Amino acid sequence: MTVNVGYLDKRAGKGFFPIQNPETEIWYPCNPDSVWRYASRALSGENTKIKTRFMEDWIADRRIRFPPNEKVVVWSSKEELLSAIRVGDVPKSGRSPMLREELPDLDFWVGKKVGFGTPRFKRYKKDLRSPTQPLSSWITPRSEIDTIEAGVNAIVSGTNDEGAKVIKDVFGEKAFNYAKPVSLIRELIRQSTGLADIVLDFFAGSATTAQAVMELNAEDGGDRRFIMVSSTERTEAEPDKNLCRDVTAGRIRGLNRTDDGKYAELSAGFAYLVTREIDFSDLDYDLTPQEVWSALEAIHGLSLTVYDETLPFNAHDSDDVTLVFSDRPDERLRGYIESLGPGQSTFVYVWAPGALRDWTLGEATEVRSVHDTLKQRFQQ
Template sequence: MGKYDDLPREQLIELLNKRDRTKKLGLVWERDEIEADNAVDANFVAATIISELSGKAAPWRNMVIEGDNYDALRWLRMTMAGQIKCIYIDPPYNTGAKDWVYNDHYANPEDAYFHSTWLEFLFRRLILARDLLAEDGVIFVSINDEQRAKLELLLDEALPGMRIGSFVWRTKDSSNDADRNYSAVHEHVLAYAKSGFSFLGYKLDDKKYKHDDNDERGKYSLDPITKAHDYTERGNTYYPIQDPVSGWWYPCNPDSVWRFASKDRLKAGQKLRSETIEELIADRRIHFSGKSYFEFRSMKELSDAISEKRGPVDGNGRQLLRLDLPDLEFWVGKKIADGRPSRKAYWNEKEVTVKPVSSFILGAKEAMNADHHELVSEKQGKATGTIQDIFGKRVFQNAKPVSLVKSLLIAAANDDAIVLDFFAGSATTAHAVMELNAEDGGDRRFIMVSSTEATVDEPGNNLCRDITAERIRLLSASADPKFADLAAEFAYLRCREIEFEDLDQDLAPTEVWAALETLHRLPLTRYAQSPWQEHKTEDQTLIFADRVGTELLEHLLGVAERRENAFVYAWAPGQITAVLGDAVDVRSVRTELVGRFRQ
């Protein structure tokens, strides 16, 4: 019996009202969780290859999927769960613009929370995207400044524990709020990732490792050995250091004491996490930079020098010896070096030779120096010019620059990554993948998802066919030097919904074959409309038996004898196992696909 079963109606209503009045920490929007859960499995999604709209000849390693991205994501979750390395999306910004098929305005004034519909629209897609990510996968989401806070809270809800941070990039040069003297010319890219993800970073150059003692350790740089504490806070690391070769002494900066302890200052039983200064000196890991020295033969000479600001100084020209310091008489008669000691950091000993990715995306003009390794993006207007160069006219509004997406891919997508964009629009992400592969010889693959954006007034609209896919086709065939060496084949797939009870009759063999090839990580091929079809590689043999006959059974006996790593799918697998037993892995089409769809 449930804990509410015996409560009177009035008390149940009061509990519900109290729950509705209780405020939750974080983002709150109107949503029907039961309806949302049911929507995922409301029906089955199938996808079939439209050969005449596909780019180049099969086999196709890339995909362009036409359909509502909610349906496409459900299909991809069935076939590619846990395989996507990098997702980049530029979703609608909820600006109220009227030129998008969804009206770019998922805000219903009737909702208790004004942006509820927009938030729910994105939330349902983001939780599906989460299931697609590999354990080292990452998702980047572009958003403007106005909606950034809401979207970040939404991502926290949909992708709990996956937040990395955000990037800021400059979209244009002109101001859009001159009345307030404020130039809101930036947007954000929010980054969320699975636990195994780490940015690839950028290779460090070794230019600062210019010192060399001509020994087996090689080149080194000079790192400071001070820390931000004064001698009153860290008295145990305020001590003089002597160069054992020259005999010269180096005073400690009273405002920034040494980073390393001295064995002479250790307490009984004290354990250290790093070497003492004496150990570093003995191992020749301290560089002494003094070129000359000061020497004061009496306290008066020393005091006069301090008063007259003569004597050793730090890198900012501040006096290292002061009249108020303890043990000042120690320096009388000592040769006091004019330089500062540093630690030798050897290039050959570095465990990490990449530097972290910056949270600021620089403008292209700022990063023209080839030695500058940062995320780089051109302004938004450059993207419009690129599309005009490809199509010969302006066919898409507000595309992102290729350089923006490519920079993110350089930082996050290794050379064999699968990259997904389920708000593909003008296929900027595919363009970025193509450019990057051409530049570094990579083998990255893309999946672009786009709707038709057909409306009642314009039923013939097909954004996916005429812009998303067409951009890839035009780039692959372009003679323009700017697009040299850009080429990518792709299968054009179209999604449709099927009721589960109608699957056995309505799910076409072409749709089964596309799902099975994708599920087995194989490039897509045409379905030959034969009783059975086979896709064979060095690693596996995939067979789909639409109809079981003598010829197929004889072929499968040969597969079993050769001990191939074979997977056989059939509507009625019992017909095959009755002959082959367990010699071959035989699976039910319906059980396998529906089981994965409803995972």
């Protein structure tokens, strides 16, 4: 009876409203995180045309099954209702309360019989597109775990409900629709990767894959890494929308800083990177020092670090190579280069290598042009 859209979402339309059992006069609230699939005629207007039927029609045709023998309460005042909300004694969907202090029209519920059960939609076999549902011989829902025979190698997964609950745990609200269950992605990664593999998700969405990698590493001590790729999904109506920044990266940040018992052991250092197009002829003018530094570290297979613009140059030492970049070389860079010992391969990147031709360089030190290196690396 519901669709996985929050009541503040524009797609919710006229789907957020209470419904009543006409025989018992018991009212049922709508889940703020999953509005009704069917619109209300009272809210939409008599002349509104819709593709299906109004909720009132389904109720009149007895296609809505109201729960029997349920808990029913009547709040005599708004203060009594607010008190019940604060202690969690209100109708819920899973663990999520369906009556909340921030919801509009809370006064509506005062003095009415309110049911704690969940109405269901009665569907007849003749109305089904197919009389059977597909079964998976590989992935078993957690609710059917007792059907797996001993010794069978099978993936046990939660449902999209699990994905939605995890999103709410991390963000404190429903920040993303249709999140995949972490358990499913975790088990797929468990069966398909080694302890030090890189997992790439080109449609990262809410970063379920990142959390799955973090959970596996915490469980088996692995060193798997992840690359999450997502777009902003901004539109003309929402020019400031940035799904990648606020949800994809936001989930990873949230997991890193939480002290919740379920996620306290999860951690993953990560870099948030933004791509943009630059003409090769404009590299010298459009690239920032941080962008140059990130590109050079990636080219040399080094972990990404933050470029410090207060220093005359930045250096990254590893066991195999030393990487140096100076946006504007001066004598301090010269002193550093001439002090380098023999043996360590050192690559010095500057915009104008000719300015360093009179400097004393070690045999293992090579000066390269930033412009030429990036152009040769990325130009197709």
